[in-house]
Amino acid sequence: MSASIVLSGITWSTPDGWPLLSDLDLSFDSRRTGLIGRNGVGKSTLLKLVSGELSPQVGSVTVSGTTSVLRQAVQVEAGRTVADLFGVRDDLALLRRTEHGEATAEELERADWTLETRMTVALVRFGLDVPPEADLACLSGGQRTRVGLAALVFDEPDFILLDEPTNNLDREGRAAVIELLAGWRSGAIVVSHDRALLETMDTIVELTTLGATVYGGNWSHYRARKGTELAAAQHDLADAERRAGELARRAQDTAERQARRDSAGKRKRAKGDMPRIQMNTLRSNSENTGGEQARLAERRRTTALEEVAAARRRIEVLQPLSVVFASTGLPAAKTILHVDSVTVGYEPDRPILRDMTFSIVGPERVAIAGANGTGKTTLLSVVTGALKPWNGRVRIETPFALLDQQVSLLHRQASIRDNFLRLNPASDENGCRAALARFMFRADAALQIVSRLSGGQMLRAGLACVLGGKAPPPLLILDEPTNHLDLDSIEAVEAGLRAYDGALLVVSHDEAFLASVGISRRIELTKAAR
Structure with a gap:
């Protein structure tokens, strides 16, 4: 029997009663499937249901x-090693006892003599040269993700389940994941917003509040289909609104004619030239006719309004987020940042950056590039003043905002609304709500507590609070801004940043994002000589 995964009539709500999945039917076979959808719609929950975690x-x-699963973040617990992630701690310990002549005859029979070789092959496939006993806590986030990928394929499962596998990976790591999936011939379910990765899929499944829709083909095919669907939905909405308007006008005309007839009848009755019984009959007939017409008009109006509401809901699902920022007023010739001969690190005599020098003038768009561990986030910490350089100095001569991967500028126990008003003290309630609505935090959604948001929702809230006000900062510093955004939000933020007239300093491995926002210069980091 060929491998398959079938979900039948699935309903699942969060512990606080928020419905995520409702009567969902979906199946997966040996094809590579990209699972996409807006943040908070239930993609990771669906993977947990498939894996049995929920x-x-x-x-x-x-x-x-x-099945084998790779989560968004590889968990790091005290003493946890590479071998633990591969699930072979005991088998590896047996090999070590064997090497020291401490194994029993029975244990020798059970020993897997190819274990280390197979582990090494899996690790090298993802650009890693680490021993099986290496402590995971000593590896970078990107390295841990690579170890997770190596452990994933080591098991040779029928299905691999990947939740944002390219998050925290550098260009080489992303390329390794794309190469893995391009050559993967078993089943795969991949939750991702990485457009290059989604191009390798055989089919795309989009999860929305209306359910799941299967699109045969890769990312490009999906985008073309979505464009056609959006145009059709907009046409349907226009038709529904036109019909609702026509019915409203007809109802008004009917009401006015009935009112004129009633008025004429009253005048006749007032003259007294009609027998009373005839007047009562005419009045009763008029009331019955008017009542029936009113009920029919109300039914038609209700149906028309339901059609309009349904069409608008469809537009809401299809239409991406729309982001527009106010002007920063940044002069073109103003030097806003100068990093002069900076050397810095975290351990004495072990610099991460050595003699780093660069400037940003006017609305330049600069990317900090380099492999994991070369000091990209360290450089941002020096620029923002969170880390003092050992030597050299940093001058930053304009207001700025940092959106790091943890969106630490937001207070976790406050609502999105309260965070916005704290960061934009000149804004009133109406301005706050209008800004948050542009980032899809409408009505009660703006009152959500930050700590309860998904990673993507949190970054979207951070962008809303920093850039949604009347005076955005002239310098925006972004650390892996697309890691937790859904695809619609990425494209909307790209559109907004293209219109943003301030300077950008960006750390990102998402080449499509960097190209879209118009990066004009790259600063390539390499590991500092010890």
Whole structure:
């Protein structure tokens, strides 16, 4: 029997009762499937249901075959090693006892003599040269993700389940993931917003508040289909609104004619030239006719308004976020940042950056590039003043905002609204709500507590609070801004940043994002000589 995953009538809500999935039917086979959708719609939850980490509240999940899972973040616990992530700690310990002549005859029979070789092959496939006993806590986030990928394929499962596998990876790591999936011939379900990765998929499944839609083909095919669907939905909305308007006008005309007839009848009755019984009959007939017409008009109006609401909901699903920023007023010739001969690190005599020098003038768009571990985030910490350089100095001569990967500028226990008003003290309630609505935090959504948001929602809230006000900062510093945004939000933020007239200093491995926002210069980092 070929491997398959079937979800039937799945319903699942969050512990606080928020519905995520409702009566969902979906199946996966040996094709590579990209699972996409806006943040908070239930993509990671669906993977957890498939892997068995969660159980459906209603419905069933049937898995035929074996699965291996890579989460968004590889968990780091005290003493946890590479071998633990591969699930071979005991097998590796047996090999070590064997090497020291401490294994029993029974243990020698159980020893897997190819284990280390197979582990090494899997690790090298993702550009890693680390021993099996290496402590995960000593590896960077990108390195841990690579170890997770190596452990994933080491098991040779029927299905691999990947949740944002290219987050925290440098260009080489992303290329390794793309190469893995391009050559993967078993089943794969990949939650991702990485457009280059999604181009390697055989099919795209989009999860929305309306359910799941399957699109045969890769990312480019999906985008073309979505464009056609959006145009059709906009046409349907226009038709529904036109019909609703026509019905409203007809109802008004009917009401006015009835009012004129009623008025004429009253005048006749007032003259007294009609027998009373005839007047009562005419009045009763008029009331009955008027009542029936009113009920029919109300039914038609209700139906028309429901059609309009349905069409608008469809537009809401299809239409991406729209972001427009106010002007910063940054002069073209103003030097806003100068880094002069900076050397810095975290341990004595072990610099991360050595003799770093560069400037940003006017609305330049500069990318900090380099492999994991070369000091990109360290450089941002020096620029923002969070880390003092050992030698050299940094001059930053304009207001700026940093959106780091943790969106630490937001107070976790406050609402999005309260954070916005704190960061934009000149804004009033109406301005706050209008700004947050542009970032899809409408009505009660603006009152959500930050700590309860998903990673993507949190970054979107950070962007809204920093850039949604009347005076955005002239310098925006972004550390991996697309890591947790959904695809629609990425494209909308790209559009907004293209219109932003301030300077950008960006750390990102997302080449499509860097190209879209018009990066004009790159600063390439390499590991400092010890």
